[in-house]
Amino acid sequence: MVVREVTVTNRAGLHTRPASMIVRTASKFDSEFFIQKDSYEINGKSIIGVMTLAAEQGATLSLTFEGEDEAEAADAIAELFESGFGEVK
Amino acid sequence: MLSDSQHVELPTEQGTPERHDPFAGEIVIEGIGVAPGIAIGPAYLYARAAFEVEERHITREELDEELRRFERAVAKSERDLNKIASVAKEKLGGDSSSIFEAQALMLHDSELYDAVRERIEQDHMSADYAIQTVINKHRQLLNASDSEYLRERANDMLDLQDRIVRHLRRGKLLSVVDADSIVIAENLTAADIVLFSRRGILGTAMDYGGSTSHVSIMARALSLPAVVSTHGITNHVQTGDLIVLDGLEGRVIIQPSEETQTYYRECQERYRRLQHEQKQLVPLPAETIDGHPVRLMANVEFKEELKLLKEYGAVGIGLFRTEILFLMQRRISLSEDEQFATYKQIVETVGPDPVTFRVLDFGGDKMLPLGHREHNPFLGWRGIRILLDKPELMVPQIRAIMRASAYGPLRILIPMVTELNEVFEFRRVMEEIADDLRADGEEFAESIPVGIMVEVPAVALKARRFASEVDFFSLGTNDLTQYTLAVDRGNDLVADKYQELDPAVLQLIKQTVTAAHDVGIKVSLCGELAARPQATPLLLGLGVDELSASPVYLPEIKRVVRAVSMDETRALADEALSCGDAHEVKALLKHWMHKHACDLASYLERDS
Numbered sequence: 001m002v003v004r005e006v007t008v009t010n011r012a013g014l015h016t017r018p019a020s021m022i023v024r025t026a027s028k029f030d031s032e033f034f035i036q037k038d039s040y041e042i043n044g045k046s047i048i049g050v051m052t053l054a055a056e057q058g059a060t061l062s063l064t065f066e067g068e069d070e071a072e073a074a075d076a077i078a079e080l081f082e083s084g085f086g087e088v089k
Numbered sequence: 090m091l092s093d094s095q096h097v098e099l100p101t102e103q104g105t106p107e108r109h110d111p112f113a114g115e116i117v118i119e120g121i122g123v124a125p126g127i128a129i130g131p132a133y134l135y136a137r138a139a140f141e142v143e144e145r146h147i148t149r150e151e152l153d154e155e156l157r158r159f160e161r162a163v164a165k166s167e168r169d170l171n172k173i174a175s176v177a178k179e180k181l182g183g184d185s186s187s188i189f190e191a192q193a194l195m196l197h198d199s200e201l202y203d204a205v206r207e208r209i210e211q212d213h214m215s216a217d218y219a220i221q222t223v224i225n226k227h228r229q230l231l232n233a234s235d236s237e238y239l240r241e242r243a244n245d246m247l248d249l250q251d252r253i254v255r256h257l258r259r260g261k262l263l264s265v266v267d268a269d270s271i272v273i274a275e276n277l278t279a280a281d282i283v284l285f286s287r288r289g290i291l292g293t294a295m296d297y298g299g300s301t302s303h304v305s306i307m308a309r310a311l312s313l314p315a316v317v318s319t320h321g322i323t324n325h326v327q328t329g330d331l332i333v334l335d336g337l338e339g340r341v342i343i344q345p346s347e348e349t350q351t352y353y354r355e356c357q358e359r360y361r362r363l364q365h366e367q368k369q370l371v372p373l374p375a376e377t378i379d380g381h382p383v384r385l386m387a388n389v390e391f392k393e394e395l396k397l398l399k400e401y402g403a404v405g406i407g408l409f410r411t412e413i414l415f416l417m418q419r420r421i422s423l424s425e426d427e428q429f430a431t432y433k434q435i436v437e438t439v440g441p442d443p444v445t446f447r448v449l450d451f452g453g454d455k456m457l458p459l460g461h462r463e464h465n466p467f468l469g470w471r472g473i474r475i476l477l478d479k480p481e482l483m484v485p486q487i488r489a490i491m492r493a494s495a496y497g498p499l500r501i502l503i504p505m506v507t508e509l510n511e512v513f514e515f516r517r518v519m520e521e522i523a524d525d526l527r528a529d530g531e532e533f534a535e536s537i538p539v540g541i542m543v544e545v546p547a548v549a550l551k552a553r554r555f556a557s558e559v560d561f562f563s564l565g566t567n568d569l570t571q572y573t574l575a576v577d578r579g580n581d582l583v584a585d586k587y588q589e590l591d592p593a594v595l596q597l598i599k600q601t602v603t604a605a606h607d608v609g610i611k612v613s614l615c616g617e618l619a620a621r622p623q624a625t626p627l628l629l630g631l632g633v634d635e636l637s638a639s640p641v642y643l644p645e646i647k648r649v650v651r652a653v654s655m656d657e658t659r660a661l662a663d664e665a666l667s668c669g670d671a672h673e674v675k676a677l678l679k680h681w682m683h684k685h686a687c688d689l690a691s692y693l694e695r696d697s
Contacts, residue, residue: 016190020187
């Protein structure tokens with residue numbers, strides 16, 4: 001199991017497009033993927049789940065990956081957060 | 090003035106008798122009559138059936154089929170959404186497509202997809218009910234949120250539900266509509282109307298819409314009595330209620346009394362007689378009493394309408410709206426050969442009279458399933474603006490039309506022109522295509538007339554310049570009116586300000602005609618105004634050479650043409666141009682009509 005802490009840095013937060021990017025990226029991997037915000041945990045491969053997190057700029061999230069390709073999955077998702085989802089800053 | 094012997098009068102029994110008073114117990118709803126005729130029959134409420142989901146359970150035997158239905162609806166919804174998203178991205182870029190991409194992802198989201206399957210498999214819910222149940226749960230969560238963003242996402246989920254349910258029901262819906270019913274709906278699309286009409290319904294009434302909205306044009310084209318803009322008829326009608334639909338007066342009567350029914354059956358009979366009488370005008374030439382010919386042509390959207398040309402005495406097609414072919418197929422592109430086959434058939438059927446093909450006029454209220462939302466579509470990406478941006482739409486169409494020109498006379502009409510450059514660009518494309526066709530050994534007419542729609546006031550104001558660059562003008566008075574008066578013709582709130590007879594519009598028509606005649610080209614008029622007999626003398630007086638309307642209106646127009654002289658219509662036009670507003674013009678026309686005794690059936694008079 002891999003656990004990563006990430007911060008939402010992009011201005012708009014996890015709105016529709018970033019949420020879609022997370023789900024699409026996560027779906028490329030076999031590992032299970034959960035996102036926890038405060039005490040609320042959702043399936044990171046569910047667009048409905050990710051959107052209901054309503055994570056805004058500055059929010060801290062805990063990402064959990066479990067499976068054969070968990071390390072690669074974790075890197076790929078963390079990279080999305082670091083790049084601010086390609087949002088122009 | 091006409092002498093008495095030249096009066097054109099309807100037999101007296103065909104005038105509408107004194108206004109009929111409603112009886113207690115019946116509900117009378119007023120709207121706008123947009124397609125003439127009277128229908129009496131049971132109501133079928135379409136709107137609620139289309140989107141309201143009922144609690145329904147299925148049997149074990151139905152389980153597999155229900156899951157397959159769900160799969161098919163998901164697949165179709167996904168196709169829709171991907172198409173919408175890709176076009177949105179291509180044209181608008183950036184984030185505009187993300188909402189559709191997210192909806193497409195939701196379709197396969199386990200929270201939705203697996204949950205729905207589970208409800209069907211385990212709880213034996215119908216697919217519709219399962220979808221609603223699952224989506225309701227998510228919507229409740231989202232709606233309870235403090236975040237406005239999340240509350241908006243609840244609406245996205247409802248959109249998604251509607252989309253899937255629509256796909257689940259398509260086909261099913263049609264089969265439940267009885268042939269002899271009157272369809273009551275909040276709003277129908279042009280495509281809905283066609284499907285219903287093929288099913289054999291008697292008429293339709295809607296909550297929304299205006300007389301020039303596309304669905305109304307379609308109802309007229311199909312001779313299907315229709316009343317729109319009823320402000321909530323769907324709240325008063327149940328499926329099965331007996332209804333009288335009066336497409337002449339724009340009225341719907343729910344649960345009519347015996348007396349009312351008898352009265353309307355008489356009206357129906359009178360209307361049939363009037364139609365019969367109009368038939369006698371069909372073989373007669375459309376010319377004024379002083380021998381000035383006017384070409385009466387047909388506005389056509391479907392191949393099915395071609396037979397109406399002969400029936401109502403149309404001399405060719407003044408406006409063939411090619412985009413309808415595409416809208417009917419719900420496809421963004423039809424191949425050149427598919428289009429060619431249709432155009433060829435039309436030209437062969439209508440020849441030797443000419444067919445005017447208006448090239449694709451998407452945008453405005455005629456949305457392809459493009460999905461991009463413009464704040465102001467009527468001032469946006471439409472008509473020639475789209476075509477010049479998208480050669481993949483324009484080139485196959487022009488090739489198809491040019492190839493069809495080998496089989497009969499045709500003209501090409503360009504919509505939504507504002508600048509000369511658009512005409513030059515269009516002609517350049519045509520020349521290139523001509524070279525290609527020659528190289529391919531395809532036959533086509535060497536001189537195909539090219540005209541433009543005059544629907545943007547700028548073009549009417551620059552008519553002199555345009556007249557030397559094109560072969561004909563076609564006045565699109567519907568859009569010309571809304572652009573000149575800044576009134577959205579589909580907006581109920583300002584519908585009363587949409588006045589085609591405003592002197593400003595008339596002035597633009599006059600200016601266009603003068604510019605055209607100075608260089609010897611002709612002016613056609615294909616807006617709804619062409620279909621209104623009250624306006625015919627005025628249009629003649631303004632110098633319009635051709636009137637193009639739904640074929641059903643042409644006999645009545647011809648009756649008026651044959652009853653007037655050019656001198657008197659020119660005097661009328663001069664007077665109308667000096668009026669202060671549309672109401673004065675209408676009063677003038679009404680007075681003039683009575684004075685000149687072109688006493689039309691009062692059913693047509695209510696418009697003025």
